Amino acid sequence: MGRLLQHEQRPTANLQILRRDLAGSLNWLSKTFQTNFQIWEWNSRWFLASASGSTARPDHEILIHQHIDQFHSPPRYQFEAVNETQAIVAIPVDTGSTRQQLAVGVVPAACREHFPATLKLLLKQKHQGRIVVEQHRLLEQYASYASLDFEELSWFGSLVENVAFKEFDYELTSSARQALNGLKEFVQAESLSVVLCDPSPDAPREVIKRIFSLGTRDLKPELVNRLLKLAGPNAFCESYINNFVDSEVEFQTGEIRSVVVIPALCNHRCFGWLIAINRQESGQMNETPWDSGIYLKANFSTKAALLMESAASVLATHAHNLSLMNEQQALLIGTVRSLVNTLDAKDKYTCGHSDRVALIAKCIAREYGLSEQECQRIYLAGLLHDIGKIGVRDEVLMKVGPLTPDEFAEIKLHPVFGYEILKHLGQLQHVLPGVMHHHEAWNGTGYPNGLKKDEIPVAARILAVADAYDAMTSDRPYRKGISLQKAESILRKGAGTQWAPAVVSAFFEVIDEVHAIIANKEKRSYLPVNKSDYVFEEDVVDEEDMVLSAIMTTTALSENRLYSGLN
Template sequence: MQAEPSFAGPAEKFFRSPALRKMVAASGANWLKSRTHEVTELLPGCYLVPLPEIARRRVVAVDVAMLLSDAALNSREFIEICRSARLDAFSVRQALADIASYDEQSARRVAELLAWNYDDLSRIVVQDETIDSFSSQLSESYEEITLLYKLGESMTELIHPERFIQMACRELHSSLPFAWVAARFVDDRASAGAVADKTITVGTPPCEQSRFEGALRMALTGIAAERVILEGADRGVLGAGESQVILCPVMREGTPIGLVALGNKRAEDNQVNNGELKLLQAAAGHMGVLLSNASLYEQQQAMFLGTLEALTAAIDAKDPYTCGHSERVAYLAGEIAAEFGLHEHEADRVRIAGLVHDIGKIGVPEAVLRKPGRLTDEEFGLIKLHPQIGFQILKDIPLLDDVLPGVLYHHERFDGRGYPFSVSGENIPLVARMIGIADAFDAMSSSRTYRAAMDRTKVLAEIRRGAGSQFDERLVEAFLRIDLAEYDRMVSRHGSSEATRIGTLIPKERAA
C-alpha cells in the first residue's frame, strides 16, 4: 500500500510527510484483505477512499484517494502534520485550498464513482491478462502441432534418417528463438545407424565448429535419460551471453544414443520456457523412434537382399557359363533406369527385378540349360517357360510385387515377336523392356555353351539394330549413354571367381 500524490511544492511535501503516511498506513491496515471501498475519515474533514487493485483474484495493491474539506485544512491534526514535516501550514493550506472542496456526503459519492471505475479497470486488466495468456498458449500449441505434424509426416524417411534429423533441427531452429540447434549421435552404428558419429548443426554455433562438436561429444558421454539445463560456467564453449544451454537425450530402448541441444536464446526472456522444452523433447522423441525403425528396416532389407543373393546364386550354380549374369543384368537395368530419368528408389527396384529376372530357370532341367549346340523345339519350349516359372516362384512375396512384371515379360520384344505372351510396344512393362536390353547385351558379351563372346563394337551395333524392333528405341538411347567401365569390372571379377556377390548391386548407402 502506498500513496503517490502528484503535487509539487509544499503540497507534495505535505503528502509525503512521514506522519501523514504513517496515519494512512495505520488507517488502512485491513484494506489488502477486505477489498473495501468504505470511506474512512483520517482526520476531521479528510476522507480516504481505498481503491483495491485485483490481479488473479487477489488484492495486490491498494490505491488511496484523499478528499479534503476546508475544515481539514484548519484542523489541529493538519497543523501537527505540517509542524512535524517542518512545513509552513499556511503555505500548505494555500496550495491545497482549491481542492479542499469536499464534505462527507460528496466524499461518499466520489468514493462510489471511483469504486465503479476501479472495478471496470480491474475487469479489463484481468481480461487483458487472460487474452495474453491464451494467445501465448495458442502460439505454443500452434508451434507444437506444426512441428509434430512435420515430424510425423517425415517419419517414413527410413532410408534417409539423416535427412529426418536435419529437418527436425531446422524446424526447431525456425520455431524457437535460439541461435543454434544441434544433434549429436554416438559413434556406434549398431545403435545410431546411418547417423552414428555425426553432428548436425543448424544456425550459428557459439564457437568454432570443431570445438563445438568436441563439446557436444563430451556432453553426450555424460548424458542420462533426463534433459539437462546448463547455466553460467557449466555451459563451457557452448555458452553465449546469459542464455541457458539445453541438452535433451535421444533415447533408443531406454539408452541415450544421441542428444539434441539448443543455445543462445535471442528473446527478451533468455531463460528456456516450458513450451520450448516440450518442443525439444517431442523432436528428440521422434528422432529416437525414427532411428529405431530405420535400424529395423535396414535389417529387414539386408535379410531380403541376402535371400535374393541366395536365390540368384542357385540359378548361376546350374550353369557356369552364366556366372554373374543376374548381377550384371541387374546393374545394367538399374543404370538404364537411372539414365532414363527414373527416381533413385525406382531404379533400385529395377535392379532387383534384373537380379531375379531368370529365377524361373530353377525349373528348367540342367541338361537343357547346359546343352552345347542347338536346342530342339521341345527343349526351347522348356526354356521359354522360365519367365512364368519365375513369376510363380516370386508372386507370393509381397516385397517383390513391383518387380514381378520384369520377371514375366523380360523376353517380350517391342515388335510383339517375343514370349511368353507376344505383347508389344508399351504394353510390355517398362521394367521388362529395360531388363530386355540389359539381358541381350550381357548374353552377347558373354561366352555361351554354343558360342564365344562377341566383341563390344559388334554387340553395340546389334543393340542399335534392334532399336524399334526388339527393343524400345528410347531405352536403347539411354543404354548407349551408360559408362560401361563398372560393367567391365564386374565381368572380370566374375571371370576370376564364381562367387556371385551383390555388394555392388545396390550402393551400400542406398541399401541402408
C-alpha cells in the same frame, strides 16, 4: 511315438512370447504358415490347454500328439523336423507365473533357418507397437499437465504423426523440419540442431552420422563433441541444461551463452541428441515459479527441456523404426542373394550373368532419366530376372547341342517361373514386370505374352537390352561368346524391331561403363543393406507383417512346389 528326423541343436535364448502379445502373435503365425498354433500346458506332462484357441488341422493334430512328449520342460524354443516336409515348432509363453506353456504348430521344414529371425522381428514389432502407444499416452499426459492450447501442440502432433526421416539417407522430412522450427520458437533458441549417431553398443561414441541445424548457427561435429564433453558421460542418458556456458574456460569467447542437450533415447539406446543453443532475450514463454531468477531473460527453462525431451523421444522412435526396417531389409536382401547364388550354382556358364545384367541395367536406367529409387529397383530386377531358371531341368539348361521345340518351350517358361517364385514377396512387387517381360520384343514377337512397344514395361525394355548384350558376349555350353563390337552392331540393327530404340540409345551413351563391367567377368556386386531402397507404407507394423510372411511363403514355395509344374 513318432521319431523326430532332425533336432535343432542350438537353443534360442530369450525367444518367448509375452502373455499380453499371445493372441496377436498366434493369429499372425497362423496366417503366415497357413496352420493353427495351439497352447499346451505342463502338468507332469504336456496337455492341450482348455483355452487353447483355434483347432488344429486333423493331420497336424496327429503329428503334435505323436511328438509333444519329446519337448522339454521347462520349455524352450525348439524346431523339430518330423518328416521331409513338415516340422513342429514350439515357442515358450511367458505366463508371468509358475505355469509352463508352449505355443505349438506345424510348419514347413524348409522354414527352419529363417524362423527364429522371423519370430524375433515379430516380437520386436509387438514391442515397438507398445512404444508408439506409450508415446501417444505421454503426449496426452503432457498436454493435460502443461495446459497448452491446440496451436501450441500442433507442432508436436505433426512430429508424432508424420515420418521424421527419409528412408534413403536419414534426411529430415519437410514435416519434421516444420515441427522442429515450431519447437525452436517455443524454447526461444537461436538455433536448434538434431544430431544423429550410431546407436549400436560397439560404435565409437565420438562418430557423428548426421547434423541438421535450424536457426542462425550451423553446428559442426567439433562443436558437438565439445558440448557433449561439457555435458559429461551422462549426456548419453540424461538431459543437460547449462545457462552459464560462457563461464566455462573452453567457451569464454561468449559465442555460446546457454545450451540444452537432450539425448534421443529409445529401447535404452541413444540415437543422437537434440541441442538448443543460446536462449533469445525476447518473446519468452511464461515461466513456472521455480524457473524465475536474475538471469531469467537469457535462461533456458525446465519447461523448454521438457518440450525438447518429448520431441527427442519421438525422433528416437522414428529412427528406431527406420533401424528395424533396415534389419528387415537385410533379411529380405539376404533371401534374394541366396536365390541368385542358387541359380549361379546350378549353371556355371551363367555365373555372374545376373550381377552384370543388374549393373548394366542400372547404368542404362540412370542415363534413361529414371530416379535413383527406380534405378535401384531395376538393379534388383536385374539380379532376379533369370531366377525362374531354377525351374528348368538341368539337362535342358546345360545342353550342348541344339534344343528341341519342346525343350525351347520349357526354356521360354522361365519368366513365368520367376514371376511365380517372387509374386509372394510384398516388397518385391516392383521387380515382377521386369522378371516377367524381359524377353518381350519391341515388334511383339517376344514371349511370354507377345507385348509390343509401349505395352512392354520400362524396366523390361531396359533389362532386355542389358540381358541380350551380356548373353551375346558370354560363353555358353553350346557356343563361345561373340566380340563386343559384334554384339553392339547387333543391338544397333535390332533397335526398333527387337529392342526399344530409346533404350538402345541410352545404352550407347554409357558404353564405357558397360565395357568396364563386362571387362571383369569375375566381379560380383553386393546388394546394399544399410539403406532402404524400397517404398514402405506408413504403417510399419503392417508392412513388417507382409514382408515377413512373404519371405517364409517364398521359402516354402521354392523348396516344395517349384518342380511340381515340370513333372
